[in-house]
Amino acid sequence: xxxxxxxxxxxxxxxxxxxxxxxxxxxxxxxxxxxxxxxxxxxxxxxxxxxxxxxxxxxxxxxxxxxxxxxxxxxxxxxxxxxxxxxxxxxxxxxxxxxxxxxxxxxxxx
Amino acid sequence: xxxxxxxxxxxxxxxxxxxxxxxxxxxxxxxxxxxxxxxxxxxxxxxxxxxxxxxxxxxxxxxxxxxxxxxxxxxxxxxxxxxxxxxxxxxxxxxxxxxxxxxxxxxxxxxxxxxxxxx
Numbered sequence: 001x002x003x004x005x006x007x008x009x010x011x012x013x014x015x016x017x018x019x020x021x022x023x024x025x026x027x028x029x030x031x032x033x034x035x036x037x038x039x040x041x042x043x044x045x046x047x048x049x050x051x052x053x054x055x056x057x058x059x060x061x062x063x064x065x066x067x068x069x070x071x072x073x074x075x076x077x078x079x080x081x082x083x084x085x086x087x088x089x090x091x092x093x094x095x096x097x098x099x100x101x102x103x104x105x106x107x108x109x110x
Numbered sequence: 111x112x113x114x115x116x117x118x119x120x121x122x123x124x125x126x127x128x129x130x131x132x133x134x135x136x137x138x139x140x141x142x143x144x145x146x147x148x149x150x151x152x153x154x155x156x157x158x159x160x161x162x163x164x165x166x167x168x169x170x171x172x173x174x175x176x177x178x179x180x181x182x183x184x185x186x187x188x189x190x191x192x193x194x195x196x197x198x199x200x201x202x203x204x205x206x207x208x209x210x211x212x213x214x215x216x217x218x219x220x221x222x223x224x225x226x227x228x229x
Contacts, residue, residue, distance in 0.1 A: 003154070036215040038155070045205055045219035046147075046155065057217060089155050093213050098171050099145070104154040 004102035011108040017078040020105045022090030034093035035073040041086045085109040112136040114220035121226045129192035130223045132206030139187035140164035143209040150202040196227045
């Protein structure tokens with residue numbers, strides 16, 4: 001199956017809010033509330049930031065939030081901080097009983 | 111503390127075989143699915159497949175079916191990813207991760223194993 005579609009890059013200034021989109025199809029994002037978001041700093045393993053569309057694992061800042069509408073899920077980061085600069089990947093359960101990742105979005109904090 | 115420790119970096123030639131490992135500790139290894147994720151140089155994450163160490167039930171992404179083999183030895187709490195004949199295009203970082211349940215998100219990740227295939 002095809003990767004979920006994410007913008008290649010987004011940017012924002014410290015203190016601002018940004019939103020990263022993740023577009024799929026009726027075979028994944030639209031029909032399942034099993035969208036997750038991962039943060040990956042250079043040279044590091046990914047870290048789970050959001051699961052089941054809106055839930056934050058213990059220890060993840062409440063500046064991170066998730067939502068979904070139709071085929072598109074979104075990750076919003078409010079009060080941007082320098083440490084948020086990283087790559088972000090969405091992931092969804094699929095109708096084929098597999099997982100699929102998005103292509104990734106590079107967040108730059110200006 | 112849940113930990114997944116992967117084997118070290120490998121440098122191989124095309125056509126060679128390889129088996130990399132992922133050892134779990136700090137939890138019941140047989141009770142959680144372990145997944146493998148590929149990240150090619152400068153590229154994104156790709157989900158490869160998943161195994162349940164309790165009974166070795168294994169599923170693959172269609173993109174990786176037939177290209178790799180995922181296995182586990184529950185007696186030593188270790189999952190494996192193996193190739194029978196490597197290609198240059200297999201050069202990548204490979205991560206293992208513990209899923210919360212069947213295809214649930216990966217909450218714990220290994221540190222990654224870099225595989226370089228070059229003649």
